[in-house]
Amino acid sequence: MSEENKNGNNTDNGEQQSKGLLNVIEKIGNKLPEPFFIFIYLAGIVMILSMIFHWFGATVEHPGTGEMLEIKSLLSFEGLEFILSSMISNFTGFAPLGLVLVMMFGIGLADKVGLLETAIKSSILKAPKSLITYAVVFVGILGNIASDAAFVLIPPLAAMVFYTIGRHPLAGLAAGFAGAGSGFTANILVTGTDALLSGITTEAAKSIDESFIVTPVDNYFFMAASVFIMTIVGGLITDKLVEPRLGEYKGNVEKEVNEVTALELRGLRNAVIAALIYIAVVLLLIFLPGSSLTNEDGGLIPSPLLSNIVPIILLLFITVGSAYGITTKKIKSQNDVVTYMAESIKGMAGYIVLIFAAAQFIAYFNWSNLGTWIAVNSADALISINLTGLPIVIAFSVLMTLLNLIIFSGSAQWALMAPIFVPMFMLLDYNPAFIQAAYRIADSSTSVITPLNPYILLVLAVMRNYQKNTGLGTLISMMLPYALSFFGIWVVMLIIFALLGIPFGPGVGVNM
Template sequence: MAKKPHTQDSEKQKSKGLMKVLSGIEKYGNKLPDPFMLFVYLSVFVILLSWFISSLGVSVVHPQTEEDVAIKSLVSGEGLQYMLSSLLSNFTGFAPLGLVLAMMIGIGLAEKVGLLEAAIKRTILKAPPALVTYAVIFVGIMGNLASDAAFVIIPPLAALVFYTVGRHPLAGLAAGFAGVGAGFTANIIITGTDALLSGISTEAARDFGIIVTPVDNWYFMIVSSFMLLFVGAFITNKIIEPKLGKYEGKVNKKLEEPSPLEGKGIRNAVISGAIYIIILLVGLTWPGSALRNEDGGIIPSPFLSGIVPITLFFFIVMGVAYGVTVKKITSTRDVPKYMAEAIKDMSGYIVLIFAASQFIAYFNWSNLGIWVAVSGADFLESVNMTGLIAIIGFVFFTALLNLLIFSGSAQWALQAPVFIPMFAVLGYNPAFVQAAYRIADSSTNIITPMNPYILVVLAYMKEYDPKAGLGTLIALMLPYSIAFLGCWIILLLIFAIGGIPFGPGVGVYR
């Protein structure tokens, strides 16, 4: 009994220390410019740096062509002509732009007619009590189909489900937030995130003639989804819920189950999706199928290269089936209307890409990218750090940087032009480097004060515990973040060392 006050003092000191670190992250993170302006400043920096390095007569031997490549100055007649003539093509030709907008036409339609939200509710509410934790986390992981909307839908619904079955609502909220935030990049199907990141990776790997497709991390992300499911459920049941104890409060909240019409809409959407998949499988297995390659294989094949439009039409079919059933779509005019609304939500992303595409283009045209890549690879070789330990170091660096830059696309657009070529020089496949980035970026989403949805989740938390603060939320989420990152690194190493493909025909080395 005498040690109890000491234990309480230690916990208070740890809590104060944690809040001090978080306050520091928030303070310095808020000093960073908006991602759009960050890329504008970086573009100016690249322009000036190219002039300075070029004036020193620096050159580098290209690892692919073995030609001597000189740094080109953007502060020159040639550089000025390039910047003016390529401004539009840098933007419109930026690989992720078309891929992501196309995906959002389909996924956005399904979201706007209410299919994704209804499916999320149905899955969680219909889960047996013993499987509620697993249902919440699984739906959270799959929720990145609805993009950022999942942050608003799933955590409060999960808290209410836990409360209804007599469990601590904050444990449900934590599980839902962990699935959505820390599991944001994982999924068992191809999503807009796959299209976005692979497009940026392709731009960064252009000097090496490597194309990263949306399916290049598919196998790894499927396995990741189930790994996170079981790890997240273990953390919730064995650590978070026992720590919270029995919930004694009362709230005036009720579960709103999907209406019979919405249930019918979900059924029709599933049937339509199943018919689409069956037709696709028949077309894929049909003798002499145009979806397979000349040898009759699938790796590579038109099927894999066309995975984005295939996925796009899958969501359109399901979205239309649901929308027609629930009377959200009553005429053909409604379909493009909802698609347009989905694209409107992407306006911020489009503006960001305009600035990011210029930065990447300038970085590559000036040959600073290949210079940094070769110099960085030479440094790693000089300190004998060329194995998987270098990739693990990159993972930790990315996880820490994510505490300051929440936007996954902005952070990858910033890191990819540097790290993709550098690791490519060392022989690593850009798709493998991209997978390493994804696990790091995703794991710390739930503990960074830069996450705008943390305050939203905190507001939901206060409905059940008015005394809860940011420190309470971070303390609940920290075990998930650490466990997810640690287990994800182990999984990455298992795939790498075991020679397991990360996607169709994609290994560790290029």
């Protein structure tokens, strides 16, 4: 047998084994209870663990404040009072719930009047099909400029794009979710994430050097390069692994793709004009002297503009959706706007129910201090290994991927970990900005496979709109190749930058 045939067979065997493993993960995952009950069971487990840890007097020192925290039992009078008194506020105060519902007002309006479909048919359908996957991943990665709103906006639109061009909608959803989730930390722009994480890193570094500052651009070169590399990686995974495994789409969604009419084109034109006017007004408000949208120095990072980007995007969607709907006669009175918004929220009923259970579990986990205990003790275990050089940095990244499965918020996890690891690595002569980059790639990669990501429930709800018999196992098996590949490629990039002395940002190397 020739080497070519041997290599071909090896490749085929490898692909079959990979698909077989993902099929096993999907089958096991889909045998799990509904996500609502998964969170209920997890909440019960947290209750029992909190009681056991409390009995043994478990405590943990908060790395940021130095406060000694005890594990509080949920199965106590104090715990019972917390469970009952916080049940409603846990739900109504759960930040992702409000973000998703508010965004759906605008997105739903634009969808119901037909704007999104017309925009897709007028632009993406005319683009080379070979580039659409990469465009979806690229847009998903850049979407983090809108912070968590990217999770709400990108995956459903990506599914619609793929469906419209005759491809499997779940493959499009996966590509969009991978870009928005696993690629969350990368961007060719400096975003609020850069400012938030660099501020936490700076505070942690001051325990060693009061004058040390990590700026929002200290990871810029690394993250900007990541956008293009991860776009290629995400596109290849979608086209070569995820979509072939999904097979031909035979769902029950029947939607005839008609040519764009002259009236729809006029509506699209007016929507674009409305968007340009809206953006011009926002820019005017930004650059006016003493603008309330900028910070005290007149800058945008951080600023009220970025902090309030979700309402700004909501108003943009309402503006363009209304302009399109009025032009195409889909909106004949102001009551129609309310009707379309209400219809869009009806489809979110399942998500709202899921979030109720998820919010309780996360609240119990945080109140009991179990999350902090696990994070700090995991960090201590890594420190005790006594590794040196790049291996300890890689081990640190691996630990962060595991912790991300139980602490979804990137800023919350870094606020816990930075006071422990930044000073430790500084004493080993590592630049805090380099360690921050090692953290960011880990935190971002696995966000698409952790059930504690509240937006994974939204993605699951969108999946079921196209394919009813999908479960959490389907979603995790579909996203696992992205999570592992993004993290693996990022680790390789980290090593290459370190060994070749490529700066991670302006003047930022591996060592201080």
